[in-house]
Amino acid sequence: MKMKRKDVPAEIPTSSMADIAFLLIIFFMVTAVFSATKGLEFKLPSNEEDNRQAEQEEAVFIKVAADGSILVDCKPMEIADVLDYLAPKLQRDAQKPVILYTDPFAPYQAMISVYDVLIVPERTDRQLAGDGLPPQFGWKVANISVPTQTEIQDYIGIFGYNPFEAQCEG
Amino acid sequence: MIPTASMADIAFLLIIFFMVTTVHELDRTSVNLPLAKSREEAEKGSAIVVLNMVSDGQYQYKFSDGANQSHLIPGPDDLYLEASRLTAVRPNQQFIIKADGDVRFEKIDELLDNLRKADVQKVLLLSQQATEGGGGT
Known part of the structure; x- marks a missing residue:
């Protein structure tokens, strides 16, 4: 008896390929996240005693109040005016410290808004230099001090009161 | 009949796009980040x-130590232990603070x-891009 030979097609079956592909697409679409890894660089001082060199008399004192309003050297000021106030001081003394004291009850956003403004001159001039253009500001806030509670407690231990809170009183 | 011959090509192109652009995020906590311009x-x-x-x-x-997925810690004091372990090995380690813009600064x-x-x-104080009008993107 003669057996009939069955013809096997010499092709890889690809009919399900689109299904697999779309399944993978859906997986990657669901798991994909847009990376949000940008923010404000912030340098913490090293944890050494002799590092507290920002003397208040010489420094520009910026206080962020609990309601988010700001006082610069004890004068109420809009955030937009801070750089104009700082410009002549920092042009005279590039190392002049700026103390940014935030009330513990102030929203984090209020502190960020002020800190954001303080780093504008450095960042703008760096970008312009990268493009081969002359600087717009020509000065930067090189020395920003943000006192933390530990430092404040140390000051309270020395003075018997919070010097940052007392700065603009009386 | 709609021609479907190129469908697999398009699909694989999209797969490659998503494979290349997908980032393995170490923390997926949804946080209302503060707004800032100079990021x-x-x-x-x-x-x-x-x-x-x-x-x-x-x-x-x-x-998160930067290599493994983020995990819950009881409070800020435990952060000291976690951070100390990391800085003992890598003194120049950068730490990202991802915090809600509405929290009190004391936190x-x-x-x-x-x-x-x-x-x-x-x-690094993580923030989202503030637009000129004052809003976030």
């Missing part, structure tokens, strides 16, 4: 500290204090 890119492998307000007066703290201050105690020097 810098975080260093690769930065540790992440998450502070999220879950309800009025209730806060959630998370920590951020606690984080900064504990990081400082752990000899951390490089911190």
Whole structure:
């Protein structure tokens, strides 16, 4: 008896390929996240005693109040005016410290808004230099001090009161 | 009949796109980040500290060492232990603070204090892009 030979097609079956592909697409679409890894660089001082060199008399004192309003050297000021106030001081003394004291009850956003403004001159001039253009500001806030509670407690231990809170009183 | 011959090509093209652009996020906590204009890119492998307000007066703290997925930590004091372990091995480790813009600054201050105690020097305050009109993107 003669057996009939069955013809096997010499092709890889690809009919399900689109299904697999779309399944993978859906997986990657669901798991994909847009990376949000940008923010404000912030340098913490090293944890050494002799590092507290920002003397208040010489420094520009910026206080962020609990309601988010700001006082610069004890004068109420809009955030937009801070750089104009700082410009002549920092042009005279590039190392002049700026103390940014935030009330513990102030929203984090209020502190960020002020800190954001303080780093504008450095960042703008760096970008312009990268493009081969002359600087717009020509000065930067090189020395920003943000006192933390530990430092404040140390000051309270020395003075018997919070010097940052007392700065603009009386 | 709609021609479907190129469908697989298109699909594989999309797969490659998603494979290339997908980032393995170490923390997926949804946080209402503060707005800022002058933002810098975080260093690769930065540790992440998450502070999220879950309800009025209730806060959630998370920590990632920059290599593993973030995990819950009981409070800011535990951050000191986690950060100390990391800075003992990598003194120049950058720490990202991912915190809600509405939290009181005292909570951020606690984080900064504990990081400082752990000899951390490089911190990045994670923010979202503020537009000229004052809103976020």
